[in-house]
Amino acid sequence: MKKLLFFIPFIAFVALGAVFYQQLGKDTEYMPSALVGQQIPDFKLVDMETDAVVNNSAMPNEPYLLNFWATWCPSCSAEHAYLGELAEQGVNIVGVDYKDETPAAKRWLAERGNPYSLVLLDEMGHFGVDMGITGAPETFVVSATGEILYRHQGVVDEAVWKTLKGYMQ
Amino acid sequence: MIMLPEVGHYLLILAMMFAFVLAVLPMVGYFKRNAILLSTAKPLTYVMTILTCASFVVLAIAFAQDDFSVLYVSQNSNSLLPIWYKVSAVWGGHEGSLLLWITILTLWAALLALKSHTLPNSTGPVVLSVLGIIATGFLAFILFTSSPFLRLLPDQPVDGVDLNPLLQDIGLIIHPPMLYMGYVGFSVAFAFAIAALITGNLNASWARWARPWTNVSWAFLTLGIALGSWWAYYELGWGGWWFWDPVENASLMPWLAGTALIHSLAVTEKRGVFKSWTVLLAIFTFSLSLLGTFLVRSGVLTSVHAFASDPTRGVFILALLVIIIGSSLFLYALRASQVKSKVSFGLTGRESWLLINNILLTILTLTVLLGTLYPLIFDAFDLGKISVGAPYFNAVFSPIALLLIIFMGIAPLAKWHNTKGSLLWRMSWLPAILATALSSLVFTFHDFDAYLWLSFAIALWLVLMCVRDWLDKVLSTRQSLWQRACKLPRHYYGMQLAHLGVAVSLIGVIFVSMNSTETIVRMAPGDRVTVAHYDFEFLGTRHVEGPNYTADTGIINVYENGENIAQMLPQKRLYQARQQMMTEAALNPGFTRDLYISLGERLEGDAWGIRIYVKSFVRWIWLGGLLMMAGGLLAAWDKRYRRKTGA
Numbered sequence: 001m002k003k004l005l006f007f008i009p010f011i012a013f014v015a016l017g018a019v020f021y022q023q024l025g026k027d028t029e030y031m032p033s034a035l036v037g038q039q040i041p042d043f044k045l046v047d048m049e050t051d052a053v054v055n056n057s058a059m060p061n062e063p064y065l066l067n068f069w070a071t072w073c074p075s076c077s078a079e080h081a082y083l084g085e086l087a088e089q090g091v092n093i094v095g096v097d098y099k100d101e102t103p104a105a106k107r108w109l110a111e112r113g114n115p116y117s118l119v120l121l122d123e124m125g126h127f128g129v130d131m132g133i134t135g136a137p138e139t140f141v142v143s144a145t146g147e148i149l150y151r152h153q154g155v156v157d158e159a160v161w162k163t164l165k166g167y168m169q
Numbered sequence: 170m171i172m173l174p175e176v177g178h179y180l181l182i183l184a185m186m187f188a189f190v191l192a193v194l195p196m197v198g199y200f201k202r203n204a205i206l207l208s209t210a211k212p213l214t215y216v217m218t219i220l221t222c223a224s225f226v227v228l229a230i231a232f233a234q235d236d237f238s239v240l241y242v243s244q245n246s247n248s249l250l251p252i253w254y255k256v257s258a259v260w261g262g263h264e265g266s267l268l269l270w271i272t273i274l275t276l277w278a279a280l281l282a283l284k285s286h287t288l289p290n291s292t293g294p295v296v297l298s299v300l301g302i303i304a305t306g307f308l309a310f311i312l313f314t315s316s317p318f319l320r321l322l323p324d325q326p327v328d329g330v331d332l333n334p335l336l337q338d339i340g341l342i343i344h345p346p347m348l349y350m351g352y353v354g355f356s357v358a359f360a361f362a363i364a365a366l367i368t369g370n371l372n373a374s375w376a377r378w379a380r381p382w383t384n385v386s387w388a389f390l391t392l393g394i395a396l397g398s399w400w401a402y403y404e405l406g407w408g409g410w411w412f413w414d415p416v417e418n419a420s421l422m423p424w425l426a427g428t429a430l431i432h433s434l435a436v437t438e439k440r441g442v443f444k445s446w447t448v449l450l451a452i453f454t455f456s457l458s459l460l461g462t463f464l465v466r467s468g469v470l471t472s473v474h475a476f477a478s479d480p481t482r483g484v485f486i487l488a489l490l491v492i493i494i495g496s497s498l499f500l501y502a503l504r505a506s507q508v509k510s511k512v513s514f515g516l517t518g519r520e521s522w523l524l525i526n527n528i529l530l531t532i533l534t535l536t537v538l539l540g541t542l543y544p545l546i547f548d549a550f551d552l553g554k555i556s557v558g559a560p561y562f563n564a565v566f567s568p569i570a571l572l573l574i575i576f577m578g579i580a581p582l583a584k585w586h587n588t589k590g591s592l593l594w595r596m597s598w599l600p601a602i603l604a605t606a607l608s609s610l611v612f613t614f615h616d617f618d619a620y621l622w623l624s625f626a627i628a629l630w631l632v633l634m635c636v637r638d639w640l641d642k643v644l645s646t647r648q649s650l651w652q653r654a655c656k657l658p659r660h661y662y663g664m665q666l667a668h669l670g671v672a673v674s675l676i677g678v679i680f681v682s683m684n685s686t687e688t689i690v691r692m693a694p695g696d697r698v699t700v701a702h703y704d705f706e707f708l709g710t711r712h713v714e715g716p717n718y719t720a721d722t723g724i725i726n727v728y729e730n731g732e733n734i735a736q737m738l739p740q741k742r743l744y745q746a747r748q749q750m751m752t753e754a755a756l757n758p759g760f761t762r763d764l765y766i767s768l769g770e771r772l773e774g775d776a777w778g779i780r781i782y783v784k785s786f787v788r789w790i791w792l793g794g795l796l797m798m799a800g801g802l803l804a805a806w807d808k809r810y811r812r813k814t815g816a
Contacts, residue, residue: 003506009449010498013456016542017491019549020463024483074748099770 035140035148040066041130048097048106048119059146060117063168064092066140067116067156068128070100071108073136079155080112086161087115091168094118098136099125141167174239177227178318181268184220184275185308187213191301195294199368210294210301211282217304218279225272228317229259238325241265241317247331247746249717257342258332263466263482264317266345270462271307273346273353274300281357281382288378292364299360306489314482331717331746340400344393348420351390352458355427357382358434359455362448363497366504371444376437379451381805383434384663387427388801394420395794403754408687408765408782410790413562418541419461422534426454429530431801432523439585440520445505446527452501456494457534463490464541515586522580529573536565567624574627574675577668578634582641596641600633621683628679631672635665663804667797674793680786687783689769693776701783703764704728709775710768718742720753723768723777727757739768739779763787 035041040056047054067083069076087093095116097105102121109119122128131140134153141150141164150167152160191213198206228241232255237243245261260266278300285293311317335341358379365375397420402410411417430450437447463486515521540557582588582596608626612618642661643653686701694709708724720742727735740753757764762785769778 006445006502006506009453010495010502013494013498014491017487017495019542019546020487020490021484022549023545024487 035132036151038148040142040146040148041127043120043127043130045096045120045122045127048102048121054120056146058118059094059142060092060144062092062144063149064094064117064142065156065164065168066094066096066131066142068096068098068122068131068133068136068138070098070136071104072100075155076137077112079137079157080115082157082161083115084113086156087117092117094120096120096122096127098122098128098133139164173227174231174236174318174320177224177231178312178316180220180224180227181308181312181316181318184217184224185305185312187217187220188301188304188308191217192298192305193301195298195301199291199295199298204290207291207294210297211285213301214275214278214282214297217301218275221272221275221304221308225259225268228265228268229256231318232256232259235329237327237329238320238322239317240319240321243321243326243329245329245332247329247717249746250329250332250337251716253342254332254337257336260345261332261336261341262317264311264315266349267307267311267315267466268317269346270349270353271304271311273349274304274307274356277354277357278304281360289370292368292370292375292378295364295367296357296360299363300356303356303360303493306493310482310485310489314485328746331744334718334742334744334747334749334751335404337744338400338404340396340404344396344400347389347396348393351386351388351393351427352420352423352461354382354386354389355423355430355451355455355458357386358430358451359497362451363500365448366497366500369504369507371448371504371508373438373441373444376434376447377810380431380434380438381807381810383427383431383451384801384805387424387431388798388805390420390424390427391794391798391801394424395791395798398794399791402787403756403765408754408767408780408784410681410787413540413559415541416461416465418537419457419464422537422541423454423457423461425530425534425537426450426457429527429534430454432526432530436520436523440515440518442520443524443527445501445508448505449501450527452494452497453534456490456497457538459490459494463487517583517588517590518586519580519583519588520585522576522583525576526573526580529569529576533566533569533573536569537562540565571624571627574631574671577671578631581638581664581668582634596637597634600630600637604629604633615683618683621679624675624679628672628675631668631675635668635672639665658807658809660804660807660809663800663802663807665800666803667800670793670796670798670800672793673796674790677786677789677791677793681784681790684785685782685787687780689778689780691772691776692779693774698781700781702729703783704731705766705781707777707779710777713740715742717746718744718751721768721771723755723766723779725755725766725779727764735764737764737766739766741768741771758788760788761786 040059042056044053044055046052047058065086069080083093093116095118097119100121100123102123105119105121109116120127131138137155139152139156140148141152143149150164152164154160156164191210194206194213195210197203198209231239231242232246233252235242235246235248235255237246241262241264245258245265246255250258258265260269278297281300282293282297285297288296361375361379361382365371394417397417398410401412402408430447430453433443433447433450436443463483466482466486540561543557578600579593579597582593584592604626607629608622611625612622639654639657642657643650645653648656688698688700690696690698692698692707694707697704697706699705704727706726706728708726710721710723713720713722720740723739723741725737725739726733727737735757737755737757739755742751742753743749744751752767752769754765754767762783765782765784767780769780771777
C-alpha cells in the first residue's frame with residue numbers, strides 16, 4: 001500500500017498530460033462575451049451624419065451587425081471591402097467609430113464607401129468599454145430587440161460571416 | 170560562405186547524433202560494468218557541446234550578415250537594426266531561443282564533465298548520460314519542427330520583417346540567457362537525482378554534489394526573473410512590475426520549487442533525511458522548467474509572451490515532456506519506495522523548520538500551478554472560458570508567502586536535530602517587539618492598513634532576526650568581532666544575503682503598493698500638474714528619427730520645491746518595418762522613489778494624454794533579487810564544495 005503512494009506523482013502527471021493533449025490546437029483566442037444574451041448597454045452617442053446625439057432607440061428594428069472600427073486600425077481596412085459586400089447583400093451594419101478622429105473617419109468613408117446604415121462616434125471609447133471590447137475591429141450580432149447574440153473579435157471575412165449569418169436569423 | 174546556414178544545420182544533426190550516443194553508451198557501460206564505455210561520457214559531452222555552440226555561432230553570423238535568405242533571420246531582423254539587437258535577435262523568436270536553450274544545456278553538461286573528477290567513477294558518466302538524453306530530445310525537437318536554418322529560396326526577401334520592437338531593449342538582450350541558465354541549470358540537479366535513482370546510491374552524497382549546481386542555477390533564475398520584471402516595468406508603459414501572466418508564472422514555479430530544493434538538499438546532506446522527497450523535488454523543479462517551455466511554445470495558453478503557436482510543435486514537445494518527466498516519475502515510484510532513512514528525525518530541530526519551509530514552498534508552487542492551469546483544465550472539461558488573474562494570486566499567494574517569511578526568521582537560529590524552545594524564545598522576543606514597534610511607527614505617518622502593517626512588521630522581523638543571528642554568532646566567543654566575522658563560512662553569509670534579499674524585495678513591494686501615486690492627465694504645452702509634491706511641466710513634443718523608427722518625444726520638466734530636478738523625455742515610437750507603435754516610458758530612478766512618465770495618445774492639437782507615476786521604493790524589489798542572486802552564488806562558492814568527495 002505504501003508503495004502505491006510513490007506512484008501518485010506519476011499518476012497526477014499522466015492526468016495532466018491528458019488534459020494538455022486535449023487542449024492542443026484549440027483556438028485560445030476565442031473569447032465568448034459575457035454580454036451574450038443581454039441587451040445593448042444604454043448609450044448616448046453622436047450620429048456622424050446628423051451630428052445629433054442619439055440613444056438606443058436609433059438602432060435598427062431588424063437583426064444587425066454592430067461593428068467597431070477606426071481609421072488607425074490596419075485590420076479594419078482589411079475587412080472594410082467585405083463589409084461593403086455584405087451591405088450590398090442587404091445586411092444592416094451599424095458602425096461605431098472607436099477612439100478616432102471624426103474628420104479622418106469621414107474622409108475614410110467617402111473614399112472607400114460607406115457600408116453602415118448608421119455611424120456612431122465613440123471618441124473617448126466609453127461605449128467600447130461598456131461593450132467589453134479589447135480592440136478594433138470587433139463585431140457583434142444584435143437581434144431586432146437589441147439583444148446581443150454573438151461576439152467576434154478580429155476581421156470579418158467570408159469564413160466568419162458563415163458563423164455570424166447563423167445568428168442573424 | 171553562402172553555405173553557412175546549411176553548415177549550421179549539419180552541425181546540429183551531428184550534435185544530435187553525439188547526444189544520442191552519449192545517452193546510450195555510458196548507460197550501457199554502467200549496467201555492463203564496462204569501464205571503457207563509461208569513459209566515453211566525457212569526450213562525447215565535449216564534442217556535443219562544441220558542435221552545438223558552433224551551430225549557435227553560425228546562426229549569429231547569419232544575423233550579423235543580414236542573410237535574409239534564412240527564413241528565421243528574415244522574420245526577426247532587419248538591415249536597419251543596430252548590431253547588438255541583431256545578435257540578440259538570435260533568441261528573439263521560437264527557433265533561435267530553443268537553440269539558445271540547448272546551447273546552454275550542453276554548456277552546463279560540459280562544465281559538469283570538467284568538474285566530474287570530484288565524483289565517483291560510475292556516477293559522473295551516468296549523470297552526463299542523463300543530460301545526453303535530454304539533449305537528444307531537444308535537438309530532435311529543433312531539427313524536426315523548429316530549425317532556425319530553413320531557407321527562403323529562390324525568392325529571398327530584400328529586407329527582414331524586423332525584431333519585435335518590444336524586444337529591442339537591453340533588458341531583453343540579457344533576460345532570456347539568464348533565465349535559461351537558471352531553467353536549464355536545474356537539469357543538472359535533475360540528472361544527479363536520476364543518476365542516484367538508477368545507481369541506487371540514494372545516500373547523502375548525491376545531495377552534496379548537487380548543492381552548488383542547484384545554487385548557481387537558482388541564482389541565475391533569480392536574476393532572470395528580476396530582469397524580466399524590471400523590463401516589464403519600464404517597457405510595457407504602465408508601471409506594473411509583475412502581472413501573474415502564464416509565462417511569468419512559468420518562470421516563478423521552478424524558482425519556488427528550486428528554492429525548496431536548495432533547502433531540502435541541505436537537510437538531506439546534513440541529516441540524511443527527506444531522501445526520497447529531495448529526489449522528487451529535483452525531478453519536480455526541472456519538470457516545471459520543461460512545463461514552462463511547453464506552455465510558452467505550444468499555444469495552449471494565451472499570454473503576452475507566447476510564441477506563435479503551432480500544433481505539431483505542441484504535440485512533439487508534449488511527447489518529449491511525457492517521456493522525460495513520465496519516465497523519471499515512474500523510475501522514482503519504483504526506486505524511492507525502497508529507500509529507508511537511517512537517521513532519526515528531530516522534531517524540534519532545524520530539519521522540522523526546513524520541513525515547514527518545504528511544505529509552504531510546495532503549497533506556493535502548487536498555488537501558482539493551479540492558477541496558471543485552471544483556465545486550461547476548466548476549458549478541457551467544457552465548463553467555459555475563465556481567466557485567473559491577479560486577484561486570485563494576491564489573495565492566495567501573499568498570505569502563505571508571509572507565513573513562510575515569518576519562519577524564515579526562525580529557522581536559521583535552530584540547531585540540527587534538537588533545539589530548546591527557550592533558546593528560540595530568548596533569541597526572538599526582542600526582534601518581534603522591535604519589528605512590531607517600528608512598523609507601527611511608520612504607520613503613524615501613513616493611513617493605517619492592517620495587512621500592510623503586518624507585512625512590513627514581518628519584513629522587519631526577518632531583517633532583525635538575520636542581524637540577531639549574526640550577532641549571536643560573532644559575539645559568542647572572546648575573539649574580536651572582526652576575526653569571528655571573518656571565520657564564519659561563505660555559505661552562512663550566502664544564506665544571510667539571500668534572506669535579506671527577500672526582506673528587501675518585500676519592503677519594496679509593500680511601499681510600492683502603499684505609497685504610489687498615478688495620474689492620467691491631458692496636457693497641452695505649458696501645462697503644469699502636481700503629483701505627490703513633484704511639479705511636472707509639459708513643454709511640448711518634438712519629432713525624432715531613430716535608426717529603425719520615428720518618434721514623438723515629449724519634453725517634461727520636473728520640479729521639486731520649485732527647483733528643476735530633471736528633464737524627462739518619454740517617447741511614442743513608430744517602428745517602420747512592422748508599423749508598430751511602442752510607448753517608451755521616461756524614468757527618473759531613485760533609491761527611495763521612481764518618477765515614471767509615459768506618453769499616451771495624442772489628443773486635439775498639441776495636447777497629449779500623459780500618465781505620470783511616482784512610485785516609492787520600487788527599485789528595492791529588484792535590488793532584493795540581486796541580493797538573493799549574490800547569496801546563491803556566494804553559498805555555491807563555499808570552500809567545502811571544492812574538496813574531493815569519496816570515490
